[in-house]
Structures are given as structure tokens and as C-alpha cells.
Amino acid sequence: MMSCKEMIDACLRDCPWGMRDTVSVYAPANIALCKYWGKRDLELNLPVTDSLSISLGALGSHCTMSIGDEDAYFLDGVWVTPEEPFAKRLCSFLDLFRGRDGCHYRVEAVNTVATAAGFASSASGFAAVVMALDQLHGWRLDARTLSIFARMGSGSACRSLWNGFVHWYAGKEEDGSDCYAEPLHSDWKDLRVGLVSVDAGPKSVSSREAMNRTVATSALYGGWPQQVDQDMATLRDAIAARDFQALGLCAEQNAMAMHATMMAARPAVLYWQPATLEILQAVWSMRAEGVPLYFTMDAGPNVKVLFTEDARDQVLLKFPDAQLANPWET
Numbered sequence: 001m002m003s004c005k006e007m008i009d010a011c012l013r014d015c016p017w018g019m020r021d022t023v024s025v026y027a028p029a030n031i032a033l034c035k036y037w038g039k040r041d042l043e044l045n046l047p048v049t050d051s052l053s054i055s056l057g058a059l060g061s062h063c064t065m066s067i068g069d070e071d072a073y074f075l076d077g078v079w080v081t082p083e084e085p086f087a088k089r090l091c092s093f094l095d096l097f098r099g100r101d102g103c104h105y106r107v108e109a110v111n112t113v114a115t116a117a118g119f120a121s122s123a124s125g126f127a128a129v130v131m132a133l134d135q136l137h138g139w140r141l142d143a144r145t146l147s148i149f150a151r152m153g154s155g156s157a158c159r160s161l162w163n164g165f166v167h168w169y170a171g172k173e174e175d176g177s178d179c180y181a182e183p184l185h186s187d188w189k190d191l192r193v194g195l196v197s198v199d200a201g202p203k204s205v206s207s208r209e210a211m212n213r214t215v216a217t218s219a220l221y222g223g224w225p226q227q228v229d230q231d232m233a234t235l236r237d238a239i240a241a242r243d244f245q246a247l248g249l250c251a252e253q254n255a256m257a258m259h260a261t262m263m264a265a266r267p268a269v270l271y272w273q274p275a276t277l278e279i280l281q282a283v284w285s286m287r288a289e290g291v292p293l294y295f296t297m298d299a300g301p302n303v304k305v306l307f308t309e310d311a312r313d314q315v316l317l318k319f320p321d322a323q324l325a326n327p328w329e330t
């Protein structure tokens with residue numbers, strides 16, 4: 001079994017090791033329409049199944065990186081102390097890349113996705129860090145290798161290197177060399193995602209812990225891979241046919257199925273709060289009244305709504321604080 005470090009060293013063996021002064025990059029956040037839920041390898045973040053996401057355009061992470069005398073991290077303009085979980089996680093990720101001379105990095109990350117409203121930005125953050133490292137050292141790696149590197153920071157980060165729809169392949173190899181994401185070359189210019197915040201606080205259980213507990217203890221997890229196979233096919237067909245109803249319904253059902261697997265874990269993982277349920281019911285009521293609106297949810301109480309541009313006013317009337325994303329905006 002290969003470690004992350006061995007895999008990265010193997011990929012970088014023949015690469016140049018330049019030292020550009022400063023680089024600035026951007027990566028969009030992404031939301032899965034068919035979820036990644038469960039790992040086949042805990043260290044390399046290899047998933048049990050494929051997944052499919054939509055990126056959030058201008059909502060994501062800007063990252064400015066330079067080589068320094070010691071590591072220094074800033075998040076949204078504020079220095080992050082080395083004791084904070086963000087710094088520890090970023091530092092151990094950077095440890096995988098420092099090279100023989102053990103160089104240090106100054107990282108300034110600015111998130112345009114509402115981190116303060118409880119929307120995870122780890123996917124766009126790790127994708128941006130990997131893009132910045134590639135440019136800083138002049139590796140010129142292909143997108144597939146960058147996706148593999150980003151995956152080691154956070155699984156879903158491997159889907160944050162592109163706009164629009166992205167397919168992450170689970171792969172079969174033990175070293176994860178066939179486990180990376182690729183964009184689906186299809187645009188759907190009027191598709192929108194709205195982020196509806198319920199709770200800005202940290203999650204009760206991390207997605208990593210919830211996922212691992214579900215795989216280990218949930219009686220409902222056995223049916224999940226088969227559900228994903230069906231949903232991946234449905235979503236790919238819906239995208240090819242630009243069938244919004246099929247896409248929205250499948251994404252909504254897939255999110256519900258994922259939450260069902262974790263509710264059956266022992267002990268149960270339940271991210272929903274009363275306000276979460278109110279939003280789901282509001283979406284259903286609006287749909288019953290003829291507004292084509294669907295939802296999806298990740299490992300947390302917040303809700304993401306899917307709609308097309310013509311429903312924008314109705315969505316904002318119902319959810320005035322929603323942050324709206326255009327997946328193809330650059």
C-alpha cells in the first residue's frame with residue numbers, strides 16, 4: 001500500500017523544482033449532485049464510488065502563495081495561529097510537498113464562498129493550494145495529476161479544478177492512480193445553485209468521521225453503491241438531454257439517500273436542524289405550486305437549492321439571504 005508522500009514523490013520525480021516569487025490562483029467550490037460517501041482507502045482518500053458535482057463559479061477560494069523563511073497562513077486577511085485546526089491541516093498537507101530542502105510557504109487564502117455561513121470551502125481551498133504549488137515550483141503537471149494531489153487534501157477537492165459539471169472516478173488501483181476527476185464538457189448557462197444557510201457554527205461531526213462511521217456501522221450502507229451507479233447514469237443522461245427536472249429530482253433523492261445511510265449509523269449521525277426541514281418543505285411546497293426548484297445537502301445542516309435563471313426572483317423572495325452561484329461564471 002502506497003502512502004500519499006510516496007505517491008507524490010513518484011509523480012514529482014522528473015519535475016523541475018523552480019522557485020517563483022509569488023503566484024495567485026483561484027479554484028471554485030463544488031457541490032455534489034451524486035455524493036461521495038465512503039472511502040475504500042482512508043489515507044489516500046479513495047472513494048467507494050464515482051461522484052458528480054457542479055462547481056460554484058465565482059464562489060470559491062483565491063490563494064496567493066510565496067516561499068518564506070517559515071510557514072505563515074492567512075485566512076480572509078487574518079493570521080491563523082499554528083494551533084488552529086485549519087493551520088494544522090494545511091501544514092500537514094504542505095509537508096507532503098516541501099522537497100529535499102524543506103522549504104516553507106506563506107499562504108493567503110480568501111474565500112468568496114460564505115465560510116462564515118457554514119459552507120465548506122476545503123474543496124476549493126485544497127484545489128487552489130495544489131494549483132499554486134504547481135505554478136510556484138514550475139512543475140507543469142497535467143490536470144489529472146493535480147486532481148490526484150488535491151484529493152489527498154480533501155476528497156471532494158479533486159473536483160474543484162474546473163467550472164461546470166465534474167465527474168470523479170473511483171478507480172480500482174490501490175495507489176489511486178486511476179482515481180481523479182474530469183470535467184464533463186457540457187454547459188448549461190441558465191442553471192443556478194443557491195446556498196441557504198441554517199447554521200454557521202462548526203459541524204457536530206466532521207464529514208470524515210460521519211463517512212467512516214456510516215461505512216463501518218450503517219445497515220443501509222450496503223445499498224449505497226448500487227444507488228450511486230443508477231444516479232450517476234441518470235444524472236449523465238439528464239445533463240446530455242438538458243433535462244432539469246430529471247437532474248434536480250435525482251440530485252435531491254441522492255442527497256436524501258446519503259442522509260438515510262448516516263441516520264442508520266451507530267451512533268446515528270443527524271445533521272438536520274428544525275430549520276433544515278423547514279427549507280426542504282418550502283422547496284417541496286414551491287414545487288407543488290409549479291416552481292421548478294430542487295435541493296441537495298452535504299454533511300451539515302445547510303441546504304443548497306438548484307434552479308434555473310427564470311426562477312431567480314421566486315427563489316430570492318423565499319430565501320432572501322441565499323448566496324447565488326452561476327456554475328459557468330469565471
Ligand code: PMV
Binds near residue numbers: 034035036155208
Ligand atoms: O471531501 P470531504 O472529505 O469534505 O467530503 C465531502 C462529502 C460530501 O460533501 C458530503 C459529499 C461530496 O461528494 O462532496
